[in-house]
Amino acid sequence: MSALFRPRRNPSTPEDWVKIADRRSSPTEMRLRAGLLLRYQAATKAGENDTFLRDAKTWALFEHAVLPELTNFTFVDKSRDIFLSPSAVLADGMFHLWTLTELGLDSAGRPTTLAAISELANYLCAVYETTHVDRRKRRGNWFGLSRRS
Secondary structure, three states: OOHHHOOOOOOOOHHHHHHHHOOOOOOHHHHHHHHHHHHHHHHHOOOOOOEOOOOHHHHHHHHHHHHHHHOOEEEEEOOOOEEEOHHHHHHHHHHHHHHOOOOOEOOOOOEEHHHHHHHHHHHHHHHEEEEEOOOOOOOOOOOOOOOOO
16 A cells, blocks of 8 residues: 555544544635635636736626635624625625735736635635535525524
């Protein structure tokens, strides 16, 4: 068997077994960034270093491609402590992205796809309390009136 598939060490405590059972332990911001990038690239065939134009056509494509990924997350407004819908969060994030002047630039002075997606993920995680929803445990709670504890 390849060393790639062998466990790093023998689990000895129940906590070790829990870590093995739940491999999806990446930070939420990284999961959001990767999901957004994959969805956008699948819809537009854009590479990471391709130019990210901020025009009406890109706005519509971006919104259509990214919204399904945002349904895999819950967003809580930190100031009001309420859940927000993915479409409301996306509208706020896109407005931020389209008005930001210091977005990462390529050699020609234009923003890149990777810089735009990274900025959106950073902004959403900074402004909202963002958590990943395990699709096996998913409940339609993003439109709830109060937070889960």
